[in-house]
Amino acid sequence: MARFTFRLPDIGEGIAEAEIVAWHVRVGERVEEDQQVADMMTDKATVEMESPVSGIVVELAGEVGDQVAIGSALMVVETDGDADEAPAAIEEAVEAETPGVEEIQPNPVRAEPVEAPSSTSPAVEKEEQPFDKLKANGEGVSPASEATAKSHALASPAVRARAKDLGVDLAAVKTDGDRVRHADLDAYLRYQSGQGYHAPHASRARDDETIKVIGMRRKIAENMAAAKRNIPHFTYVDEIDVTSLEAMRADLNANRGQRPKLTMLPLMIVAICRSLPQFPMLNARYDDEAGVVTRSGRVHMGMATQTDAGLTVPVIRDAQDKNVWQLAAEIGRLAEAARANKLKPEEMGGGTITITSLGPLGGIATTPVINRPEVAIIGPNKIVERPVFQGDDIVRAKLMNLSISCDHRVVDGWDAASYVQALKKLLETPVLLFAD
Known part of the structure; x- marks a missing residue:
């Protein structure tokens, strides 16, 4: 028998290190060739x-x-x-399957045979030589935690955490795909409820738990902290009557044929793209280290999207060139890819301005945090029906507050307010969205 050291391959241009977000094996367990052993997260x-x-x-x-x-x-x-057979098993490059990233070619990983172990059992040998040879080469590692999931079914960290809270063994959950998803867990719970299974009661006292901030959650924390630390935010909020816009959206959906159903979001993006050319300071990126503001001639619209792993911001490239139906299709495609963790690297960066919306869950107003190095983020809020005066009459209207947060180093309050007024005119007179 021989020992083989599996080294982390090159998994992307410019990547120097990766974070361990999940182990799928434990020390002492058997692993088969091509079996998934870990999830590693890069930028x-x-x-x-x-x-x-x-x-x-x-x-x-x-x-x-x-x-x-x-x-x-x-x-x-x-x-x-045997020791001489180990290298032949891995003559070819290790293939790292990145969701949504095509043809990543990591560097070849080759076996490094060491002296054949004695008759000492692996457990005893581990105590005597806990990675000493690796540390001698300057490759500092720490022993893996024994606290790993009992089930070896493939699942995201969010699904594993939820299953643990519910006391569900993921190995018992059936799935049509290659991993257990939230929908599979829901189906399992519905089936078990008919068999007398009851999830833990929500009102029972629970022990405190310490959760390590890792993976996507850590990236979000770092990005948000950097944005608030470096950017002097200010937020401007105005009220918009979207009664006519909602009526037009209903008419468009009634006649959409095979095209995707329209939400408010693609109409908002059309309005943003049409109004930005008069306010180029908002469609920009600020390199605060170089002291340079780049005003973009194109609108690469960031779209804040909530996923099981946390908030991510896929980018709609050249949004100014897309019509409302194309935007609706792209929004759906990117949102689905984000939630399935299949976004390509080029779909996750280079935005020039971001829109963020909580949809029906939205509140009266929000103060969104800017997606650095952009200088503005727009947040439509919840639509509510209220009585309003039209002359001497009182009519029912659909109203929505619109929030915009800006980088005060680049954008002045007057500029932000003027832009929102231009945006408001388009949204309250929606026929202008399609006028030349």
Whole structure:
């Protein structure tokens, strides 16, 4: 038998390290070739790492939340073959399957045979040599946590956490795909409820729990902290009568044929794109280190999207060139890809302005945080029906507050208010959205 060191391959241009967001194996367990062993997160995507060999796991390089440098040891496996057979098992490059990222070619990973182990059992040998050889080469690693999920069914960290809270073994949950999703868990709970299963009562006292901030949640925390630390925000809110806009949206949906159903969002984006050319300081990116503001001639619209892993912002490229139906289709495609963790790297950066909406859940007003290095973010709020005066008459109207947060280093309050008034004119007279 021989030991094989699986090193973290190059999983993207410019990536120096990746964060461990989930382990799917434990020390002492058997792993098969091509079996998923870990989920690694970079700045661009989450990568599923697969074992290039079969054997017994004897070392894991750290706990969930730890950073591992490219080329450093990720896992050590005691293989089934002899020392000279180990390299042949992995002559080809390890293929890291990144959701939504096509043809990523990591560097080849080759076996590094070491002296054949003695008759000492793997458990005892682990105590005597806890990654000493790796540390001697400057590759610092820490023993993996024993606190991993009992079930080895494939699932996202959010699904695993929910199943743990409900006391559900993921191995018992059936799925049509390759991993358990929230819908599969819901179906399992509905079935079990008919068999007398009851989820833990929500009002019962629970022990405090400490949750490590890792993965997407950590990226969100870092980005939000940097935005609030570096950007002097101000927020302007105005009320907009969207009665006519909602009536037009209903008419368009009634005659849409095979086209996607329109929400308020694509109409809002059309209005934003039509009004931005007169206010170029809002469609910009600020490099505060270089002291340079770049006013964009195109609208790359960031779209804040809530996912199980947290908030992400896919980008609609060249939104100014798309009609309302094309925008609706692109919004649906990007939102689905974001929730399935299949966004491509080029779909996650380079935005020039962002829109964020909570939909029906939206409140009276919001103070959204700017998506740095952009300088403005727009937040439509909840639509409510209220009586309003029209001359001497009182009529029913659909009203919506619109919030905009701006970087005060680049945008003045007068500019933000003037822009919202221009946007308001388009939204309250929606025929202007389609006028040349």
